[in-house]
Amino acid sequence: MGERKFDMSIEQTVTDDIDRLLDVLPLRARDLLVGHPRLDELLEVVIDLGRPMEARFAGGFEYLGGQQATMEDIDFVVAHVGAFDRDNRAGIERTLHRISAIPNRVGRIVGLTCRVGRAVFGTIDIIRDVIETGRNILLVGRPGVGKTTKLREIARVLADEFDKRVIVVDTNNEIAGDGDIPHPAIGRARRMQVPNTMQQHDVMIEAVENHMPEVIVIDEIGTDADAAAARTIAERGVQLIGTAHGNNLENLMSNPTLSDLIGGIQAVTLGDEEARRRRTQKTVLERKAPPTFDTLIEIETIDRLAIHGDVAETVDLLLLDQEVTAEVRERGPDGSVQAALRSGKLAGSSLRLPGSPRAEAAGRDEDDDDSAELRRELRSAAAQPGITRIHARGVSPRKLERALRELRLPAVATDDPRAANMIVTLMGDHGDRHPGDRDPEIGSAAQVISVRSNTYGQIYEALRAAFGSEDTAREQFALKELQEAARRAQATGDGVELLPQNAYVRRLQHEMAAKLHVQTKSVGRDPRRRVKVYPA
Numbered sequence: 001m002g003e004r005k006f007d008m009s010i011e012q013t014v015t016d017d018i019d020r021l022l023d024v025l026p027l028r029a030r031d032l033l034v035g036h037p038r039l040d041e042l043l044e045v046v047i048d049l050g051r052p053m054e055a056r057f058a059g060g061f062e063y064l065g066g067q068q069a070t071m072e073d074i075d076f077v078v079a080h081v082g083a084f085d086r087d088n089r090a091g092i093e094r095t096l097h098r099i100s101a102i103p104n105r106v107g108r109i110v111g112l113t114c115r116v117g118r119a120v121f122g123t124i125d126i127i128r129d130v131i132e133t134g135r136n137i138l139l140v141g142r143p144g145v146g147k148t149t150k151l152r153e154i155a156r157v158l159a160d161e162f163d164k165r166v167i168v169v170d171t172n173n174e175i176a177g178d179g180d181i182p183h184p185a186i187g188r189a190r191r192m193q194v195p196n197t198m199q200q201h202d203v204m205i206e207a208v209e210n211h212m213p214e215v216i217v218i219d220e221i222g223t224d225a226d227a228a229a230a231r232t233i234a235e236r237g238v239q240l241i242g243t244a245h246g247n248n249l250e251n252l253m254s255n256p257t258l259s260d261l262i263g264g265i266q267a268v269t270l271g272d273e274e275a276r277r278r279r280t281q282k283t284v285l286e287r288k289a290p291p292t293f294d295t296l297i298e299i300e301t302i303d304r305l306a307i308h309g310d311v312a313e314t315v316d317l318l319l320l321d322q323e324v325t326a327e328v329r330e331r332g333p334d335g336s337v338q339a340a341l342r343s344g345k346l347a348g349s350s351l352r353l354p355g356s357p358r359a360e361a362a363g364r365d366e367d368d369d370d371s372a373e374l375r376r377e378l379r380s381a382a383a384q385p386g387i388t389r390i391h392a393r394g395v396s397p398r399k400l401e402r403a404l405r406e407l408r409l410p411a412v413a414t415d416d417p418r419a420a421n422m423i424v425t426l427m428g429d430h431g432d433r434h435p436g437d438r439d440p441e442i443g444s445a446a447q448v449i450s451v452r453s454n455t456y457g458q459i460y461e462a463l464r465a466a467f468g469s470e471d472t473a474r475e476q477f478a479l480k481e482l483q484e485a486a487r488r489a490q491a492t493g494d495g496v497e498l499l500p501q502n503a504y505v506r507r508l509q510h511e512m513a514a515k516l517h518v519q520t521k522s523v524g525r526d527p528r529r530r531v532k533v534y535p536a
Contacts, residue, residue, distance in 0.1 A: 091178025
């Protein structure tokens with residue numbers, strides 16, 4: 001694929017308050033670092049009892065003298081920093097530096113990692129167009145690659161340049177620094193501190209319920225509760241930008257805790273007819289639900305990253321063992337950004353079911369006996385009354401099936417155009433003419449639904465519009481159910497669970513609950529995911 005070149009000449013500036021960190025170090029370490037030729041590249045200073053102190057840089061380390069660190073050296077640092085929390089972390093007020101402690105068995109600190117915190121202004125110009133879309137964005141990458149640095153800059157840009165109400169949920173003060181006054185690097189964004197990681201999900205929900213943000217910024221989503229809170233926030237229409245542990249998308253798919261962020265993975269047993277139609281084994285892996293995050297960015301280095309613009313489609317293709325395409329952007333020495341497309345398959349085999357016959361199925365003839373038998377079965381099924389049979393023509397059958405499943409419409413997909421009474425096709429394929437005038441295989445009574453592009457969103461919205469009456473009726477029922485539940489919750493003081501709904505309807509329920517001044521959260525997993533109503 002060809003490359004694109006972005007004209008991004010925004011100059012990056014770095015603020016590190018390095019003198020504040022040097023002031024808390026033992027005098028002999030400080031003297032060796034002041035004026036050091038690589039001071040701007042310093043990552044951290046390590047002090048371990050009975051070992052020489054180390055200065056670690058991006059390309060290696062060096063000892064700070066040959067003397068071993070003493071307990072007096074460690075006590076000097078501890079006395080000059082803030083109190084350590086239950087996660088053994090402390091900071092220097094109004095800076096981004098972090099001091100992490102290693103205690104012994106009786107709680108005495110015997111090791112310290114003094115990490116340099118830097119605010120880099122201009123680092124997100126490489127993904128600025130992605131941030132501006134308003135979509136939910138997840139950043140992943142190895143530790144130290146710059147996820148938190150980019151997250152901090154994203155919060156500042158959205159708050160200062162786009163005038164959005166931004167709340168930073170700051171666990172361990174990683175994003176906005178130590179102390180009660182946040183670091184200027186987050187601009188006008190507000191910061192909510194999290195006492196410890198086990199309370200992070202509660203603060204995430206509290207931020208939405210109490211402070212009406214337009215954007216939530218969260219670092220290191222790492223537990224089931226965090227993932228559930230993130231989904232609830234996304235369903236309420238708040239833009240969510242966060243980071244998660246993992247180097248790439250495949251890591252998240254293999255992680256049972258974090259896979260919910262990208263829709264979750266489940267094993268599904270297909271019927272004989274469906275297995276033959278898909279040309280696969282009867283037990284397959286599928287995505288369970290719409291992903292919490294629409295876009296995923298893999299940060300490979302501080303100046304190189306890969307963007308998956310449609311997480312749902314990418315996960316579906318990976319589960320089908322098909323190639324996926326990511327946009328790779330890299331900033332060169334002159335500040336310009338080159339962009340190119342990169343394609344590939346799932347690197348590991350951890351998500352493939354044993355004995356998968358995909359390769360053999362891919363090589364079968366389309367006109368073999370199984371295919372002919374399947375077409376006969378589909379034509380027979382087309383005679384069932386009350387069910388709309390939809391044929392995908394020029395668009396992805398899998399995306400059509402997914403939209404039908406998530407919208408819960410009274411319809412089935414068929415690969416036989418003659419059995420269909422509705423055709424979903426790309427705009428322009430048939431123009432204003434009836435499809436029967438162009439293609440004799442399509443029935444004359446078939447309704448044509450045109451979409452602008454072969455994307456899940458286009459297909460989803462087209463089906464919603466086509467089945468508007470049923471869809472509207474279901475939404476009205478769900479909102480009436482929410483109103484009744486709100487009255488019951490206020491009267492009894494207890495929580496009330498509603499019937500399971502798809503993500504779109506749940507979002508409508510959350511929005512109405514806010515107007516009725518009751519609290520809500522989504523519970524359970526798809527397809528049984530539902531809203532629970534609590535009194536204010």
